Amino acid sequence: MSLYEPIQDLRARYPEGSRSAVLPALRLAQEQYGFLSPAAIREVADAMDLTPNYCHAVASFYDMFHLAPIGRHLVEVCTNISCALVGAQRVVDAFEDELGIAPGATTDDGNVTFRAVECLGGCGYAPVVVVDHRYRQDVGVEDVPAIVRELCAGP
């Protein structure tokens, strides 16, 4: 599916001549292709009437855009202060053990990318883990094996 038309719909939400649809357009491309490859960025740039370099510069600024392939599933553990005070590192260690990879890595089968992230705004329900963009709150070490099993069994 070409992203050209859906990106024109996004552009129509903002004042004519503005670049405001770049972020939504990049998100759309990432959802479509899994990550922002040079080809995906070129497609966004063409639809936005911008240069690929400009779109790459924008994408590289934001933490949620992936310029390299990631796993089919994404597990993100907050390790900022509030989560850290109540055991986030033990949760990180548990994922490391269950997945056999360090934070920032992807499992050999390309199934799961696991990383530590900064504050997710779940501090009152810490530790917070985000699995495929959905928050899991009050996560304990004991919850980790089930989360990993879920990701390995599912699609």
Place this chain on the structure above:
Amino acid sequence: MPARSLLLAGAGERDLTQLADYRAIGGYEAAVRAAGMTSDELIAELQAANLRGRGGAGFPIGRKASLIDRASPRPKYLVVNADESEPGAFKDREVMARVPHRLIEGCLIAARAIESVDVFIYIRGEYLAEYEILAAAVDEARDAGLFGDVRVVVHRGAGAYICGEETALLDSLEGRRGQPRPRPPFPPIQGLYSAPTQINNVCTIATLPTIISMGAAEFAKIGVESAPGTAIFSISGNVVRPGNYELELGTPMRELIYDWAGGIADGRELKAVIPGGSSVPALTPAELDTPLDYDSLAAVGTFFGAASLIVVDDRCCMVQLAIRSTKFYLHESCGKCTPCREGTRWMVQLLERIEDGSASYADIELLANVGDRILGRSLCALGDFAVYPVRSYLQHWRPEFEAHLEQGGCPFGGESTLEGIVAPSDAHAHQPVAEVPG
């Protein structure tokens, strides 16, 4: 003080994400009333209410609205800052998830005040569930014909703390890297797309329906005279019942921590409270009776900030806390200004040297000195936010810093709650641009 629900009023009894439920408790009646008022009347009402911004800076919304160049031939924009990213803060999220229509109604009122028909709500990208609820509420209200000629766009960010800074947010909303702009010109004169722009936090805007409903005079009686109203206080860390509590401003900190949040968890002792989100100076137990309002917190050398308290118990090493805090600001520095970009790296290097016991006393002085050279020297306050907490840890817990040097390592001997905590900046592949001379 008893709990006082204004922002979250009714959310305990009804599903206020639904338009019918919100209207059943009088929802959107304030917007209708505002539509019958002139822009001048509305701004006067907001000024009389003396509502101070809940995003961090505490600037009165009425005064902000009065600065908008309404005579400008350009469109006027209202931008809601829903990029809640301050460590410790999770209040805006609760408003969007539970009372989205109150936020939307507040947008209609604020837009009317500044004669704007274009509203953008910039929500942080990670808040997907909240985005879905808010976007559905916007659609429902629009379809019900409540918007008139006002357009409301919910715009998702993509992961960058700096975009909560208002001018970085504007750049991001314009489709750029989110980096702060030099000021002046300030946004009320030249903001989004170079047009007059009002920017307010979610909780500030969501308070407007209450002000219009009860009248500014009644509203001004709630809380403290210098800062009327309620705030949703986010409290996290080592307390028994962390969470959000909506209370009047001026509630003593002790009451929030001990009565509402149940006191310190696991039978431990209180060591520190970071009262406004991780960017503000920490307080010691000696300051527990400080009322939670802008002026009272300023009087003890800290900030109301984002009304977000992080409670730290006696198991935490303050040097480790300083490292973890500074690594956050290092990671989130946009890189535009040298003092912030390089200074945060220097601070982390010095702090790590102190933590492993290899530092000299001169390094502690250098740490303070580097902080002084960051403060006030960048386009925005992110660099300051790295310095404020660390400077306060040094001020109140200096003997703990020095104990690291005397013992050649951490006095907590691996037992600190933050021992070994990883940070995203650890994965930075590149070496620091500048090494601190050792």
